[in-house]
Amino acid sequence: MTAASRQNKLVLEGLSKRYGAFTALEPTSLSVDDGEFLTLLGPSGSGKTTLLQMISGLTEPSEGKLWVDGEDWTFRPVNQRGMGLVFQHYALFPHMTVAENVAFPLQMRKLPQAELRSRVDETLKKVQLDAFAHRFPKELSGGQQQRVALARCFVFRPRLILMDEPLGALDKALRENMQMEIRRLHKEYGTTVVYVTHDQEEALVMSDRICVMNHAKVEQLGAPHRIYADPETLFAATFIGHSNVLTGKRLSMDDRTAVIRTPSGDFRGAYTARDRGTEKVALIVRPEQMRLGPPPDGEYDGVTGRLNDLVYVGADTRLLVSLPDSTEIMLRHDPATGAMPAIGDQVAVHWAKSAARIVS
Amino acid sequence: MTKDGILEMSRRGLLIGGAAVLATPMLARRSWASQSLVVADPGGPFTEGYRRAFYEPFTAETGITINGVARDAEPTAQFKSIVETKSYIWDVCTLTLSARLILEEEDLLEPLNLDPAKVADVMPEAVHPNMLGVDVYSAVLAYNADTLPEAPEGWAAMWDLERFPGRRCLRRNPIDTLEIALMADGVAPADLYPLDVDRAFRKLDEIKDHIDVWWTGGAQSTQLLESGEVDLIAGWNARFQAAVDNGAPVKIVWNGGLYSIEGWGIPKGNPKADLAREFVAFCAQAEMQAKYTEDLAYGPTNLRAYDFIPPERAAILPTAPQNLAVMSLASEPYWKEHRAELTERFNAWLLG
Amino acid sequence: MSSAPSLVLSRFRSNPLWLALPAVLLLAAFFLFPMGRLFLLGVQDPQTGALTAEHYLRLTEAPVYWRILGITFRIAILTALFSVILGYPLALWLSRMDSRKQSLLALLVLLPFWTSYLVKTFAWMILLGHRGVLNTLFVEAGLIERPLGLMYNELGVIIGMVHAMMPLAVLTMLPVMNGIDRRLTLAAGTMGASRSQRFWLVYFPLSVPGAAAAGLLTFITSLGFFIVPAFLGGSGQTMLAQTIITQVQELVNWSFAAVLASLMVVAALISIWIYNRFFGLSTISGGSSSDGVRASSGILRRLGRRFLEFMAWISSPFDRFGSSIGNDDRGSAIYPVLALIFLIAPMLVVFPLAFTSASSLQFPPPGFSLRWFEQYVNSPVWISATIRSFGVALATAFCATVLGGLAALGLARSRSRWNGPLFALMLAPMVVPRIVIAVGLFYLMAQIGLVATNTGLVIGHTLLAIPYCFITIGAVLKSYDWRLNQAAETLGAGRLTILRRITLPLLRGGVIAAGLFAFVTSFDELTIAIFISGGLRTTLPKQMWDDMFLQLNPTLAAVSVVVLVIVTAILLAAQKLQK
Structure with missing residues (x-):
């Protein structure tokens, strides 16, 4: 010091x-x-x-x-x-x-x-x-x-x-x-x-x-x-605000980004992990960063799953989607921006790679 | 009562005694076999001594079972309640002469109707219409023979700080203490009563500051002497004998002793009074009384008992002729009348 | 359910004070009634029964009784003062331990409490005598040249009485201290208060209700002492209880005894009144200290504060001896250990004496022998007294805990204007000297044939134990959360079920403590036993008393040791139960 x-x-x-x-x-x-x-x-x-x-x-x-x-x-x-x-x-x-x-x-x-x-x-x-x-x-x-x-x-x-x-x-x-x-x-x-x-x-x-x-x-x-924006650990990410978490293994990394392999696919995100040595990592995406629909281009990643529940909270509606490996993710959906799917529907979800964080 | 008077009487008692032995058969009526009596004695060594001297022989003779229980040091309050509430938990109880007077005044004692022939050998001071004395105790001077330079001969030693240096102890009670003071001041035992109270307190004033301990309980006086806590002490002979028996270098001075008597009384109205009277009369016998002296250092009231007591044991008993001769009887009637007032004055004096 | 019982039940519901009824009935019949009759004796002519003031007038004629009253007060005040002052640091030390360690060490404090105070008094005589253990030690160590006058004076009386009363003081202060929020002193520390300021300005004021309650209890109990002043005192130490006993037992003057007894009761009542003015009576049973602080305003409060600031200033030079960290719990254990030694010192004498080969209470014993234990075991008198004492004490513990506990429960739930008088009634047997109770009770019991019965003994001892049970259970009830009862009720539990499943388990600690208190009260009780046992139903203390008056021998010590071992075993078992 x-x-x-x-x-x-x-x-x-x-x-x-x-x-x-x-x-x-x-x-x-x-x-x-x-x-x-x-x-x-x-x-x-x-x-x-x-x-x-x-x-x-x-x-x-x-x-x-x-x-x-x-x-x-x-x-x-x-x-x-x-x-x-x-x-x-x-x-x-x-x-x-x-x-x-x-x-x-x-x-x-x-x-x-x-x-x-x-x-x-x-x-x-x-x-x-x-x-x-x-x-x-x-x-x-x-x-x-x-x-x-x-x-x-x-x-x-x-x-x-x-x-x-x-x-x-x-x-x-x-x-x-x-x-x-x-x-x-x-x-x-x-x-x-x-x-x-x-x-x-x-x-x-x-x-x-x-x-x-x-x-x-x-x-x-x-x-x-x-x-909130750049959590370094899974704990920090989940303790502050809500996070969607996809856990997996790190495939590759460079100075700023890394690729993670999860049961739902391989994803890229900003590599903010504090412990850069570990291979066990998690992909973090905040609910407000997720949108319905398949990824529009290469700057986005996406998954598909079944819509489990709809929760109306006033300003927006929260959608609970379970992925094939039974991971649950949550996203916010503004009804004004598109049609509301029904419970039980298969839905696609995407997010910007720049909004994703990979933490230890 | 004069010293000569006592001697006179005891001599006379001894003489008549021989004839009375014939009167002993008493009762052999087995019809009482299922009966029992509750007898309250002072407890402790008394229980054992009385059991062998009185309870067991009486049961053997009559078939009446005796339950010995320990009473309090001063059972008058209980006695009073027993009679007033007619709950006769005791059939016979030992009393001191002073308790007898208090109880008699309140009419709480059953008459004993003693056959004069049966108590002919008993010291006359021990025979009352409602109480029969069975043992004699005495307030005497005792000292530690190891620490005192010479043997005291009487109460004056307590006051003689030069010849008898050492720690001193008196009883925290005006009874005996006032008499002791007067005798130390030269009053002859025969002239004690009525007490010259002012003179007694003046005499006590002289040594008040030199009394290291004022004892209250009998066993305490034993302990005080035995442990060497005090060197000169006034108290009851049996307590000091206990110290002697325990091997302490303690000697007793009989000269100037004040003796008193304990014996049986029956609560007034007791439904078992007849049985109780039989028991009391039984206890007047010399042979029976001699037995308890093996355990207790108290003097039999039936002076013929000394026929059955070895001389070396007799030497430590208050009613042995040589001891009795140098002692006098404490006056219970005097104390009955003045006790409250003198207790108050004594307490005030102690505190003053 | 038929309508009649449900009506009764609903009245029970409406006023919880009914729970106090059994205790009230017992006290009315066996305490108030005989006391009233006894005090009537004080204003009656013994012959005619006419009302008279002559017995009271005697007080004005004989100044000696006022002197004795003064001495009694002086000794009782000194005893209370020293018991609290010497007990306070010990209680403080105990309150800082975790509860397991605390209850184990509290056993050591209790031990002298479990020793018959006849035995304790004799042990002190052996310790303090002119040629006693202490003087011998001091002289041989060259500390003094001539033996000190440690007893047969006021010092001896105070030593004996403080020793007897200190456990009571410690056990009264301990719950209050346990209830003080330790974080308060921490907080004061962060605000810049030094060690002594933390103690005197924050901790001490919060502990005052406990200390005051301890002072009151020890003071009142001390008023009635007679054995200690008789055996350890000198010519200047005569206490009122001794003169009452003289009046009853030697002079058979019950009228004047009643006058003296009323004098003592009045003295006790006045001190309670003073205490109530300053602290409020309910703090006697209070674990919660903040409730006890009366918002007394003005001069008194300011004076108190000035005093505490002064004390903090006085003691500030010693701050550096303590730890620098906020919590004061690293203080030296030297004093508490010395205090514990003081408390168990008589037992240290009694134990060797129990194994002596001599037939007197010679100390140190000349040799080892078990003969006194043999004598005890082979004596039907001692064994039957032991069995009776245990039986009576167990029955007393049960009765007193149930009656006292129900009364505490009733009073805790009630806001009636009867609370005050009932509270006073529950504590009354503690205030009236035992000798007075014993005399009155004996008279009554003789009439209804209860003298020399075990029932009579149990009733008498229950009277004496009810105040302790009432206080102990009342104290735990203070911290009891009554919403739990409502919760249980909403879950469908009935009154009895709530009592059995919720209240009792939560109060278990207090109930067991109350039972132990009652047990020991009965087990060590002599005065009532002297009168009620009639010599036929001898209890252990009574048997010891008889022995003590007539023949002092080591059997007494052996019996004490046996009792102590058994009682310690019971205490340890009770502690297991409490968890």
Whole structure:
């Protein structure tokens, strides 16, 4: 790692965590820019929370280093890191009022009374809880409690905020509301945020970059649209957005493209696989890239199968087609662009070779 | 009661005793064979001693089964309930002289109707219309012979810190303790009652700060002496004898001892009162009483019992003539009247 | 179903308080009634039965009883204070373990609880004496020149009583501490709180309801002590229970005993009232700590906060000795181990004594022998007492768990205005000193022929055990999710089925704990046994008591060891069951 890259806000160098024989996180390196919103996305057990806890200092890494603003923080005590942490379960102190909860981090920093009070008032106003300052947490609704937790975090202007599935316990409408709230606060304070979630939609909505994690390691790291457009692994492709997957063996490859042999035929696609050594690969085509009908020319590939089901979802209709080897693919069909086939029909499906990706 | 009086009486008891042996056949009526009595004794070693001295011989003689049960240290409350609620869980129960007085006052005791001939040898202090004393215990001074430089001769030793250095222990109770203080102050045993309470407390004031332990339970006094925790202690002779039996270097000073009597009483209204009376009368016999002294260091009330007791054993029993001669009887009537008030004053004094 | 039973059933449905009825009936008949009669004695002329204040007036004439009350308070307060302060770190240490390890170590805390406190008291006499084990050790180690006065003074009483009460304090605090969200201190750490700030500003306030409940329980229980002050105290340590026993047993003055007993009950009630003002009574049975925090505003709250900030400041220099990582769980185990040693110290004396070759309680024993075990096994008195104790304790455990559990269930489901009084009634047997209960109960049972019966013993012990069962099951009910019952109901389960298949299995831990509490309460109970057994139905503690008064020999130690081994086996089995 170069000295220049350490000027990033946060740099991880081969950070890993093992509990005996169990590996919670494989050695991981990544860097976060100042003011960036980075999301760690993955299913439970993927190591994202372990990674977050090592950044926060709640867990000591087994190996590796952690740099913040160019300083080695690997073993810095948790209470001297000055990071803000927002928990899924809020972790509000039940014996303190809302105002006291929000004031707590400021008291730890020995702020003068007057400034403390004005900061608390200001922050509570920002989260629209100024009317609830003297309530106890248990007297608030779930959404309100989460806003207190956010206020308690933002109030001390931490250089780095870590959020561990903070919206996990809220219902959908409230969650979307809060996503916007967090985005707003993030922009307003210009803080660097590392955010953990298992909800890909949430990740896509909020993040500058997404770090997709699986099986204790990073699958892919990049901007949301990059991960969506150019997934590097089958996991990244399927975890974010819907993908049609045809698995097979790599026949050939060059710098940019490769050819895959599947039971339904040989196909060419952009070779984005992270692991370029493996022969077991998969062809990924997003549903919106597929069209009904046979391939019009050599720039397209296609398959045929039986139409299993039609699902009307408002803007378009989804067609479920099963191929002879019983792989299912899904495509979107705009009824305005052509005739609608009937269930049970044999249909042909095609896609542009340039839209196909071959991943490991 | 004077010292001479006791001697007089016991001598007389001994004389008459010879004739009374003839009266022993008692009852041989086998019609009682299926009957039984529940007899409450103090438990522990008593159970064994009484069983051999009284229960088994009585059953052998009459066929009446005896169930010995352990009673409480102070069974008066139970006794009261037994009679008032007419649930006769005990047919006969051992009482102290003080318990007898309390129970008598509340009319909770059945008359024993003892045949004077049968109790002729028994110490007169032990014979009452509603209680027959069967053993004598005594509050005495005991000491650790290894740690004390010389042998004490009486209660004054407890107060003599110079001649008898060592840790001291008294009973946490005004009974006996006040008498001990007065005797140490020079009051003759014959002149003890009514107690000069103020004088007793003044005397106790002198050593209050030097009393290291105030004991409450009998077994505790054994333990205190035996473990070397204290060097001088006032307490009951049988407890100290237990320490001697366990091999502790303990000696007992009989001089100035205060003895008292335990014996049988019957709850008033007991439907088995007749059987119970037979049992009580049976226990007056010298031969029977002599038997328990093999197990217990208590003195038989029937002084003729010493005819059956080896001299070396007699030496450790309160009613052996040489021991009885230097002791006096604690006055239960006095304590009956003043116990509540003196207990209160004693407690206040202890705390003060 | 015919209409009449369904009517009854529907009333059961409408008011769950009916579940408390069996316990209420038992308490009314065998607790309230005899207590009422006893207190009537305090205001009656013993001869005429006319109402009189003369017995109470005696209190004004004799200042000694006020002094004794003062001493009783002082000793009980000190005992409660030290039990909580010394027990707190131990409970904290235990609460940080995983539940398997925790319950194993909690056994060690419980062990002294399972040892008859007659035996414990004697073990302390051997340990603390002038020529006792500790003094001998200290002198030989050259630490001191002359033996220290470790007992026959207030120190001895406090040691003995704290030892007896600490397990109760630890076991009361533990569920509250287990219920504190550990993530809260982590969160405080991320906000910049140091170790001491995390503890004093976040963890400690949350644990206060548990500590307060422990203090209250130990205080009230301590009020009624009489064996420990009698055997370990000096001239200045006379407690109220001792004078009550003197009045009943020696002076047969039940009227004045009733006056003194009422004095004790009033003292207990006042302390409960104070506790209720600050914490709310329901926290006694509460695992949930946040519920216990009263939103007391103003000066008190601010003062409390200042105090905690001060404590955090005081202890901050020690922060660097701990781990730097948020969770405080790497703290030193030295103190908890010392505390455990303190708790099991008497057993360390009793065990060797059980195998002594001497016929006295000489320590250390001069040689090894099994004769005292032989004596125990060959003694029909001891064996029958053992069997009876187990039988009575098992029956008590069953009755008290069922009655107390049903009452807890009823009260947890009800929002009636009767809840408060019923709650107080359920706890009342714990508040009234046992000697008072025993006297009143004996009088009643003698009249209906229950004296010297096993039934009488079981009833008496059930009275004493109901509060513990009620509290224990009430505590687990607090965290019970009642929606599960609704769920089961929608799936077609009836009331009984729900109780059997859903509620009981989920409450199993609490129910077993309650049963164990009841078992041990009965198994170690002496006072009631003294009165109710009538000498005929001797229980183990009663037999030990008789022995202790008359002949101290190592059989007592051997019996303790046997009991301890059997009881430990039962506890371990119960723990297996709990999983």
